[in-house]
Amino acid sequence: MAAVIIAKTKSPGRVKQRQRAVVQMEQKTPKTRKRSSKVHKIQPKENPMEDVQDAEEKLMSLALDKDGDGDEFVDVCQSGLMICRELHDKLFEHQKEGVAFLYNLYHKKRQGGILADDMGLGKTIQIIAFLSGMFDAGLVRSVLLIMPVTLVNNWMREFANWVPGIRVKVFHGTSKKEREQNLEQIQRRTGVLLTSYQMVLANWEQLSNLDGQPFLWNYVILDEAHKIKSPSAKTTKSVYGIPAVNRILLTGTPVQNNLRELWALFDFACQGSLLGTAKTFKMEYESPIMKAREKDATLGEKALGLKISQNLMAIIKPYFLRRSKGEILKLNSERSVCLTGEERDYIALEMPSLPRKNDFIVWVYLAPMQEDIYRNFLSLDHIKELLMTTRSPLAELTVLKKLCDHPRLLSAQACANLGLEVSEYSEPTDQSTLSMTQDIKRVSDKLLIEESGKLVFLVALLEKLQEEGHQTLVFSQSRKMLDIIEHILTKRSFRLMRVDGTVTCLAEREKRVRQFQMDKSYSVFLLTTQVGGVGLTLTSATRVVIFDPSWNPATDAQAVDRAYRIGQKENVVIYRLITCGTVEEKIYRRQVFKDSLIQQSTGDKKNPYRYFTQQELRELFTLEDTTSSATQLQLQSLHATQRNSDLELDEHIAYLHTLEMFGISDHDLMYTCETGQEEEEEEAEDDEAHQYIEHRVKKAQELVQLESQLKDKKYQKSRYL
Structure with a gap:
């Protein structure tokens, strides 16, 4: 029939x-x-x-x-993948293109790839739509989706909302019997199994077998895939142990610190068949690209780095898709200008335009007592000896970072030795959070503020923002710092909400987020950067304070995106507090260096402006002029006239200048300047130099191709043994 x-x-x-x-x-x-x-x-x-x-x-x-x-x-972007029209018509145009990209990986028999869209562009729905089409076409049976534990409930809700016809089970929780039943049901029938990185670490062998025989998943998909950026980490090794025909990685931050992380992601996604070994990649790609990013690099080094990075982009392009919010909004704007009549109705399906974002670095002063302690610490013989050895300075740098935030973040013994007014507040050992809070209350809030230049600025800022009716997110890497801020703001009758690592129940986190989103009487939400920076939507907030900068620029970017994402209706202002002349200023310079590497290596910018020399990045254990910022002055000279503003923001900036701070810089204008690459290449590339560069690029590509082919043959052989 x-x-x-x-x-x-x-x-x-x-x-x-x-x-x-x-x-x-x-x-x-x-x-x-x-x-x-x-x-x-x-x-x-x-x-x-x-x-x-x-x-x-x-x-x-x-x-x-x-x-x-x-x-x-409907055929998604003429890719050949058919998905339900009801679902298709709810996707933004860039999301449809993402679904087509994922299907193209499958159709062209590529073993995996990376969807690296900027945070807030809907990577979750792109995966769900893709899997919906694949299940409907009978092209997949079993999918394992691994994510941070905080995102499990979110993925469950999204599957239920968008494609309730797909069987979705969870491999998580305390019930071992329930986990086993859910796993077996997906393996024997069809569907998607959601689990966390922690569960994979402890149960990867169980996830890799059925009835004592190896089980091959059609897809293993990793959300927040930068969790496997370190190949030697136990979590990475456990994820590698789960066999799959195809692998997809989702991350808004494919490079966080160095290019080796990018190699690690592609090595997993493409199962070793793309970028060769880590050793060869470092020598042939990472080293020349890193060297070219330094401001004091020679013309030849810059030209070589540019060619090598272009070659790297050409290799990964078929397996890699990354779009930024700015790029999507600009494209949508250009499309809408060209449309008329019925076509203009179609543009309504595009991603809603986001309001303006102004991302400021606020250069604040150390309090007099902070500066004295900081200088005394740097003068210790211990520090001088450290600079003469190859030992990691991490512990000492951590002390300096704490001093920039508040001296009372040090241990109780250190506080006593420094002569701070009586307080037993110290690093948590056997004490509860309640007892630590009681310790803070022994010190007056006035004194706590005076001991930290950042707090002097923060309290004045938050009082102004509360007066204007704004809701503000305040991020810190330290729970102790949040304790101090909470104590001070409570004394001033602020209505607060808070989420940190002590709030382990996902339902409680979601309850607090809902309350803050719905109740405008909450003026401040206190969050730790690691916990609050992932998986939360807090678009009711229009102001974000990063109290202490992270070594990893992606960490701070994720925190900012809790407020600046789809659903935000008002202009957003970010304040990153950095103390002048201290280790924090050097950390920020490192962030800029890393970001320039990311911009060039992932295709956002071909040749972003080189701000700092390598020597400047090394000078961590010095204290420069604490009454001014050389970084602020440099950025001011480059970007002062480029700020996107209005009368209201101008008045607010004028108010900021009345507070205790040196000045502000526009973080969001970074990389609006590009190096004149054509001029540099022309100067650098005489015939001999040109031949050398071409030889290096060809050699690099041939090496990784050869190694990748060998690894791919070994992998294919192992699958049939």
Whole structure:
């Protein structure tokens, strides 16, 4: 019967669709609720053959009538992947392109890839839409989706909202029996299994087997995939142990510190078949690219680094998709200008335009007592000896970072030795959070503020923002710092909400987020950067304070994106507090260096401006002029006239200048300057230099290709053993 019906169709495309529909019907693949309800309306006939014919015709008319309202499936961006029209029409244009990219990886038999869209652009829904089409077409049976534990409930909700017809189970929680049942159900039948990195670490062997035999997943998908940026980490090794035909990585921050992290992600995603070994990649790609990013690099080094980075981008491009918010919004704006009439209605499906964001570095002063302690610490013989050895200075740098925030972040013994007014507040050992809070209360809030230049500025800022009706997110890497801020703001009758590592219950976190989002009387939300910077949507806030900068620029960027994401209706202002002349200023310079590396290596910018020399990045153990910032002055000279502002923001900036601070810089204008690459190449590339560069690029590409081919052969062989 099916063959007869197919023969009656004229369009080859329609034939292909009808064949797919029949296959789907025979496989009894789950569909959407809407579609199932329509099929159930078929009334039984006396003749069974009439029943079969009626069912086939009803099903095909639902799925294949392209000329009417009954057209239920759409080819996504002409990629060949069909997804439900109801789902397709809810996707933004860039999300449809992302779904097509994911299917193209599968269609061209690439073993994996990376979807690295900026945070807040909907990587979750792109994966869900892709899997919906793959399950409907019968191209996948079992999918393992691994994520941070805080995101498990979010993924469950999104699957239920968008594609309730797909079976989704969770491998998490305290019930071992329930976990095993859910795993077996997905492995034996079809569906998606959600689990966390912690669960994979402890149970990767169980996830890799069924009835004592190796189990091969159709897809292993990692959310927040930068969790496996270190190849030697236990979590990374456990994820590697789970066999899969295809692997997809999701991350808004594909490079956080260095290019080796990018190599690690591609090594996992492409199963070793793309970028060769870590050793060769470091020598042939990372080292020349890193050297070229330094401000004091020679013209030859800059030219080589540029060519090598271009070659790297060419290699990874088929496996890598990254779009930024600014890029998408600019593209949408250009499209809308060209559209008229009915076409303009279509643009309404594009991502809603985001309001303006102003991302400021606020250069604050150390309090007099902070500066004295800082200088005394640097003068210790211990520090002088440290600079003469190769030992890691991390512990000493941590002390300096704490001093920049507040001296009382040091241990109780250190505070006593420094002569600070009586307080037993110290690093948590056996004390509860309540007892630590009681210790803070022994010191007056006035004194606590006077001991930290950042607090002097922060309190004045928050009082002004509360007066203006803004809700503000305040991020710190330290729970102790949040304790101090909470104590001071409570004394000043602020209504606060807080989430940190002590709030382990996901339901409680979500409850606090909902309360803050719905109740405008909460003026401040205190969050630790590591916990609050991932998986939360706090678009009711229009102001964000990063109290202490992270070594990792991506960490701070994730925190900012809790407020500046799809759903934000008002202009957003970010304040990154950095103390003049201290280790924090050097940390910021390192952030700029890392960001320039990311901009060039992931294709955002071909040749971003080089701000700082390598020597400047090394000078961590010095204290420069604490009454001014050389970095602020440099950035001011480059970007002072480029700020996107209005009268209200101008008045606010004028207010900021009345507070205790040196000045502000526009972090969001970084990399608006580009190095004149054509001029540099022309100067650097005489015939001999040009031949050398071409030779280096060719050698690098040939080496990684050869190593990748060898690794791929070993992998393919292992799959059939």
